[in-house]
Amino acid sequence: MATLTSLWRDRSTIETDADLDERYDDLIVGAGITGLVTALLLARSGRNVAVVEARQVGAVTTGNTTGKVSLLQGTRLSHILERQSERVAEAYVEANREGQAWLLRFCDDHGVPYQRRPAATYAADRAGHGAARDEHDAARRLGLDTRWQRDLDVPFPHVGGAVLDNQAQLDAMDVCEALVREIRQEGGTVVTGHRVIGAPLANPKRVDLDDGRQVHAQNVVLATGVPILDRGLYFAKVEPQRSYALAFRHPSPPELMLLSAGSPTRSVRDAPSVAGPLLLAGGQGHTVGRGGSTVAHLEALREWTHSWFPGAEETHAWSAQDYASHDGLPAIGALPRGRGHVFVATGYGKWGLTNGVAAALSLAKQIHGHRATWQTPISRRITRPSGALELGRLNAAVGLHLVGDLARAELSSLRGPAAREPAEGEGVVGRRGLLPEGEARVDGRICSVVALCSHLGGTLSWNDAERSWDCPLHGSRFTPDGEVLEGPATRPLRRPSSPEE
Numbered sequence: 001m002a003t004l005t006s007l008w009r010d011r012s013t014i015e016t017d018a019d020l021d022e023r024y025d026d027l028i029v030g031a032g033i034t035g036l037v038t039a040l041l042l043a044r045s046g047r048n049v050a051v052v053e054a055r056q057v058g059a060v061t062t063g064n065t066t067g068k069v070s071l072l073q074g075t076r077l078s079h080i081l082e083r084q085s086e087r088v089a090e091a092y093v094e095a096n097r098e099g100q101a102w103l104l105r106f107c108d109d110h111g112v113p114y115q116r117r118p119a120a121t122y123a124a125d126r127a128g129h130g131a132a133r134d135e136h137d138a139a140r141r142l143g144l145d146t147r148w149q150r151d152l153d154v155p156f157p158h159v160g161g162a163v164l165d166n167q168a169q170l171d172a173m174d175v176c177e178a179l180v181r182e183i184r185q186e187g188g189t190v191v192t193g194h195r196v197i198g199a200p201l202a203n204p205k206r207v208d209l210d211d212g213r214q215v216h217a218q219n220v221v222l223a224t225g226v227p228i229l230d231r232g233l234y235f236a237k238v239e240p241q242r243s244y245a246l247a248f249r250h251p252s253p254p255e256l257m258l259l260s261a262g263s264p265t266r267s268v269r270d271a272p273s274v275a276g277p278l279l280l281a282g283g284q285g286h287t288v289g290r291g292g293s294t295v296a297h298l299e300a301l302r303e304w305t306h307s308w309f310p311g312a313e314e315t316h317a318w319s320a321q322d323y324a325s326h327d328g329l330p331a332i333g334a335l336p337r338g339r340g341h342v343f344v345a346t347g348y349g350k351w352g353l354t355n356g357v358a359a360a361l362s363l364a365k366q367i368h369g370h371r372a373t374w375q376t377p378i379s380r381r382i383t384r385p386s387g388a389l390e391l392g393r394l395n396a397a398v399g400l401h402l403v404g405d406l407a408r409a410e411l412s413s414l415r416g417p418a419a420r421e422p423a424e425g426e427g428v429v430g431r432r433g434l435l436p437e438g439e440a441r442v443d444g445r446i447c448s449v450v451a452l453c454s455h456l457g458g459t460l461s462w463n464d465a466e467r468s469w470d471c472p473l474h475g476s477r478f479t480p481d482g483e484v485l486e487g488p489a490t491r492p493l494r495r496p497s498s499p500e501e
């Protein structure tokens with residue numbers, strides 16, 4: 001299978017700076033939407049700001065979205081109302097309204113194209129009807145002017161949907177490029193290819209880089225998707241959810257941004273391109289490392305698209321993950337035991353283009369000693385029992401995986417070494433001595449790693465579509481050779497010792 005690249009990331013690399021200084025007012029870790037908007041807001045207010053990014057600008061989730069900038073977000077609002085008071089749910093909508101307005105204003109000011117489209121949460125069949133209807137009711141209760149539409153004028157099966165007019169869609173990499181340009185014009189620095197590996201508890205104003213250097217700052221913002229420091233245990237309060245997307249040339253894609261209310265999820269939108277209109281289809285979500293063959297997920301999405309849009313010609317395939325919180329709301333604010341100098345934002349549940357901007361607006365205000373009006377009800381939320389049950393479910397699933405790993409380890413140590421030669425594109429986990437060993441064959445080369453996540457020791461699964469080792473516990477991912485791709489891990493995988501050692 002060819003390397004997966006999103007429609008948006010299929011472009012030349014965004015120009016950034018060569019290196020970091022030793023000291024800044026604010027150091028932002030991560031060049032996705034959250035980090036870049038936070039950096040810009042702080043740079044505009046005259047602060048000396050740097051962004052440090054482990055990979056490339058937008059390389060992880062922001063550059064791999066479906067690019068909908070919408071207040072109607074699948075079944076998100078009814079999900080929040082089940083777990084939170086109406087006041088908290090209203091604050092969530094307010095935060096997203098502010099995030100959406102800021103982002104579209106930024107696009108207007110910087111010539112970044114976007115298209116206005118209605119958004120729809122639709123029911124594919126009678127089973128999904130109740131959930132879509134509940135979302136319609138929740139949205140109206142929270143002040144959004146949704147209407148129920150029986151016929152959505154799309155070729156695939158549906159029994160109606162909630163529709164909200166005048167939402168937007170864009171290419172998030174266009175946004176990232178304009179953000180980086182303005183950060184640098186404002187005197188800020190954006191550096192890629194440097195991973196932060198930690199920050200000492202005793203000195204929260206310092207971060208350590210993977211090349212051995214240290215950078216000092218008054219404030220450190222961890223805009224890393226899920227926080228890379230474990231102090232707030234955020235990794236245990238969010239679920240890493242991976243899903244898939246495909247782009248196709250198609251003469252008449254629906255000019256409506258759709259997301260199904262039931263399962264399997266289907267997300268559809270159009271995208272203009274110089275070569276004619278494109279159709280985007282997404283879905284097949286699952287918890288990272290726990291969904292079976294990832295090739296099979298892409299194939300299912302492909303089949304669905306071909307059956308309802310015959311003749312669609314595929315141009316791009318990709319996959320990405322985001323973090324869904326147990327209580328349905330993002331976590332934005334100061335990291336525990338960071339002495340008020342370390343900030344985090346996570347848990348956008350696949351709606352980060354509005355939530356990430358809202359988080360950035362809030363974090364920049366917090367650094368200046370102020371508070372966004374919607375932040376207080378969100379910070380002081382008291383989650384209903386359904387949210388607490390969800391937290392229990394997340395961690396029970398993680399616990400079950402750990403127990404399963406131990407049982408498998410016990411069995412395979414009785415059986416002795418089990419590794420077999422992997423075929424091209426395949427990864428297998430066997431056992432040599434006490435540790436599970438992963439072997440993958442990529443482009444004819446055998447890559448060997450100790451298949452234990454460098455974050456908290458989960459046994460890794462092979463992701464056949466993306467050729468990566470994925471952790472089923474908290475979503476860290478690694479290249480075949482064990483370098484970190486994403487997730488809470490900051491250190492590479494160990495290499496197996498040779499038999500002589």
Ligand SMILES: Cc1cc2nc3c(=O)[nH]c(=O)nc-3n(C[C@H](O)[C@H](O)[C@H](O)COP(=O)(O)OP(=O)(O)OC[C@H]3O[C@@H](n4cnc5c(N)ncnc54)[C@H](O)[C@@H]3O)c2cc1C
Pocket residue numbers: 029030031032033034035052053054055056057058059060061062063064065066067068069070194195196197223224225228241242243244245282319320321322345348349350351352353354355356486487490
């Ligand atoms: C398939 C999919 C479709 C989606 N579609 C939509 C959509 O239509 N609309 C919407 O609103 N949202 C959507 N989302 C969600 C949205 O894309 C994310 O919520 C958002 O992009 C997250 O932005 P971020 O800046 O927090 O994280 P990221 O974009 O992941 O950025 C974090 C950055 O931090 C860097 N980093 C991590 N660790 C370190 C470290 N130790 N040192 C240095 N750098 C580090 C990473 O390399 C990365 O570049 C979608 C998500 C998925 C998975």
